[in-house]
Amino acid sequence: MTGWGRAVARLLALQAAWNYERMQGIGMGWAAEPLLRDLRATDPARHPAATVRSAEFFNGHPYLAGLALGAAARAEYDGATAEQVQRLRTALGGPLGALGDQFFWAGLLPALSGCAILGVTLGWPGLAVGGLLVAWNALRLATTGWALRTGLREGLGVGRAIRESWLTGAAQRIGRFAGLAVGAAIPIGGAWLLGGLTGTTGLTALAVAAVGVLLARIRPAWFTGLRYGLLLIAAVALLTITGILIGGRQA
Amino acid sequence: MSEPSLAALAGVAAWATVAGVDLVSVPQGLLSRPLVVGALAGCILGDPGAGLQVGLALELYALDVMPVGAARYPDYGAATAGATVAAAGLDGPWAIGPALALALALAWLGGLSLEYLRQSNARAVHRRAAALATGEPREIRSLQWRGLARDVLRSGALGVAAVAAGVALARLWPMTGWGGAAASTLTIGLVGAALSGAASGAIRNAGRGLRLRWLGLGAALGLLWAVLR
Numbered sequence: 001m002t003g004w005g006r007a008v009a010r011l012l013a014l015q016a017a018w019n020y021e022r023m024q025g026i027g028m029g030w031a032a033e034p035l036l037r038d039l040r041a042t043d044p045a046r047h048p049a050a051t052v053r054s055a056e057f058f059n060g061h062p063y064l065a066g067l068a069l070g071a072a073a074r075a076e077y078d079g080a081t082a083e084q085v086q087r088l089r090t091a092l093g094g095p096l097g098a099l100g101d102q103f104f105w106a107g108l109l110p111a112l113s114g115c116a117i118l119g120v121t122l123g124w125p126g127l128a129v130g131g132l133l134v135a136w137n138a139l140r141l142a143t144t145g146w147a148l149r150t151g152l153r154e155g156l157g158v159g160r161a162i163r164e165s166w167l168t169g170a171a172q173r174i175g176r177f178a179g180l181a182v183g184a185a186i187p188i189g190g191a192w193l194l195g196g197l198t199g200t201t202g203l204t205a206l207a208v209a210a211v212g213v214l215l216a217r218i219r220p221a222w223f224t225g226l227r228y229g230l231l232l233i234a235a236v237a238l239l240t241i242t243g244i245l246i247g248g249r250q251a
Numbered sequence: 252m253s254e255p256s257l258a259a260l261a262g263v264a265a266w267a268t269v270a271g272v273d274l275v276s277v278p279q280g281l282l283s284r285p286l287v288v289g290a291l292a293g294c295i296l297g298d299p300g301a302g303l304q305v306g307l308a309l310e311l312y313a314l315d316v317m318p319v320g321a322a323r324y325p326d327y328g329a330a331t332a333g334a335t336v337a338a339a340g341l342d343g344p345w346a347i348g349p350a351l352a353l354a355l356a357l358a359w360l361g362g363l364s365l366e367y368l369r370q371s372n373a374r375a376v377h378r379r380a381a382a383l384a385t386g387e388p389r390e391i392r393s394l395q396w397r398g399l400a401r402d403v404l405r406s407g408a409l410g411v412a413a414v415a416a417g418v419a420l421a422r423l424w425p426m427t428g429w430g431g432a433a434a435s436t437l438t439i440g441l442v443g444a445a446l447s448g449a450a451s452g453a454i455r456n457a458g459r460g461l462r463l464r465w466l467g468l469g470a471a472l473g474l475l476w477a478v479l480r
Contacts, residue, residue, distance in 0.1 A: 013277035017398030019372035020321065026376065026398065029391040036388075048386025055383060055391050059320055062279060101319050106456040109281075110314055114469075116286055117307060125303055129290045137280045179462040182314060182453045183469020184476070190446045191477035193308055193347070194439070198478055201435075205443040212447025213454070220455070225315040225448015226325050229355045232440040236352075240433045 003034030004148060007069065010034070011144050014062045022057045028069055029055025035073040035152075042077075050076040053085055060093045061100020063143050064167075068092040070151020071158035078155055088156060099167050104140075107174035112136055114181030121192040208232070255296050255339065260418065262295045263332050264410045270328030271406025275365065276399050283328035285309030292332045298339040304347050305334045308445050309354055315448035317456075321369075326361025326409065330354040333413030340421025348437030353420050355441070357413050364405050372398050 014027035032054035040047045053072070060068055068089055075085050112132050119128025154161045191197045194205055216223040255263075266288065274283035281287060286306040293302015309331050316324045334354035338346045375394060376383070382390045424434075450470075457463040 012279065013395070013399065015279065016276035016402060017372050017376070017395045018275070019369055019376050019398075021373040021376045023321070026372075026391060026394045029388075030395040033388045033391065051386040051388055051391070052384060097320065101317065105317050105319065110453065110456065113284065113286070113310060113314060117310060120286065120303055120307055125290060125299070129287055132284070133281060133287060137278075140280065175456070175462045176465045179453065179457050179465035180469040182449065183466040183471075184473035185469075186311065186446055186449050186453070187470065187473040187477045189307055189311055189449075190442060191480070193304060193442050193445075196477070196480075197474075201439055205439050205446065208440055208443025209446035209450065212444055213450050216447065216451035216454075223451060225312045225444055225451065226355055226358060228447060229312065229351070229441050229444035230359065232444055233352045233355065233437065236433060236436050236440060239436075240429050 003037055004152070006034035007031050008066070008141075008145055008148055011062075011066055011069070011148065014065055022055070023059035024062065024065060025055050025058050028058045028065065031065075031069055032073055035069070036076065039076060046076065049082065050085075053082065053089075056086070056089070058089055058093055060096035061104065063104055063140055064096045064100040064147050066144050066147030066149075067096060067151040067158055067162060070148045070153075071155055072151075074152050074155035080156060084156065088158075092158070095162070099162070099171065103167060103171040103174060107171055107178050108136070108139065109178075110182045111174055111178035112181075114178065114183075114185035117185040117189045118181070121188050255336065255418075259296050260336065260414050263292045263336060264407075264414045266291055266295065267329040267332035267410030267413055268403065268407045270332070271326060271361075271409055272399075272402055274326055274328055275368065275406075276402045283326075285313050285327045285331040288328050288331040289335050292335040293339065296335065296339045298335075301338040301346070301350075302335045305338050305350055305354065306331055308347065308351055308442060309334070309358075311445035311449040312355070312358075315452035317452075323362055323366055325358035326365060327354070327358050329361055329406070329409040329413040330357035332410060333357050333415075333417040336414050336417025337420040337424075340418065341424060343431060343434065345431055345434035345438045348434045348439075348441060349420060349424050350417075351441040351445075352437050353416055357409075357416065360412075361409055364409055368401055368405050371401055 010031035014024055014031060017026035018024060036047060036050055036054065039050055058068065072085050072089055075088060112135055116128040116132040150161050151158050187197060190205060191202065194202050196202050197206060212228045215228065270283040270288045273279060289302040289306020290299065293299040309327050313327050318324050331354060334350040337353050338350035341349065375397060379390060379394060453466055457466045
């Protein structure tokens, strides 16, 4: 089977046609095209149905989708039934999503972002931003390549390969470091933005932050930093406009 | 600071477009992170300090976001670019406050544009369902490229709007007469909200296990550093 390099490149744009109907399905079908090209010659009767299956509903973590893509392509070449291929894709979506979210979004991203924030506050902005980009993309590309290779090698047995892989342990380890890095970055970043946290300015900002964290505990489904910020903007605008109106009347 | 040139503003809009496409389509390589967008936008405008300040504050907001599955999340890329334009154009120590206010509104609008894009893609897939069922790779290719083109348009429009809004804010804010009081209140409030967003996201991610203790240790060390420094 050829097309590994092209499939990896296409996996970088997996979510370009993301939609509520098939989620990543179209991107998966697009990335599968180079992998299934040989099937057109070896099994022309199977190729159209395999192409249709490759673009059906799929939703997993974009960086780990190669595991499902490769495994499904291998299964097509191995002559698995349509039900087996569909079951494989359905079974992999949820676990790959959970694993990828835990490792990348809840682990590696906050860890690197926290380090980058600390780097900027220490006066190394180029190193901080460059390091963030290089570290993330090196790991991401390596993971995408590994995922596709593993999927292509294991086929229907990919589940076992995922369980025994480095991913589960790595997610836990990076999670702890992420906690440490983000924990340190929050007060240090705040102090850098406000010129310290001990004066009136810093203490007021900390009080605003404490109220926000409390709101997040009380209404976790509603609270986001963005919503809280928009609410504060509305409050400041109202106070400012009211103050101007009162001032105008007094004058 | 002097008015940025049209070429610099066009450069920032182009950079915002790249960041928007990175967030949704390709290469999804963190080019859209506020710290990255702010750093480069600031360099393009000749005011890297403004870009880093805006970028760092919005990076704290972005730490609250988990871009999972079908969740709707704000687009901080173009928002950071627009806010950097505003912060670079405003004078005074509190310029970051109004710039952050603009960024949050833009990020919210960016989130709405993502929703619209996903619905447009779904309609396109629905329209071509019969063609897709034939198993012709050309149909998949066409949908993929059209999806990408829609995102380029979305990101471009958002980038241009953000830069225009940044220029407008930098010019209009001094005319409002709200001066430093409103700007400083916004700065303190919005940095506080950024800290609460990042902290809430970190607590949510940490759960109740060992990671929560590491988070607590990090926060204690960070506070100590911030106070002693």
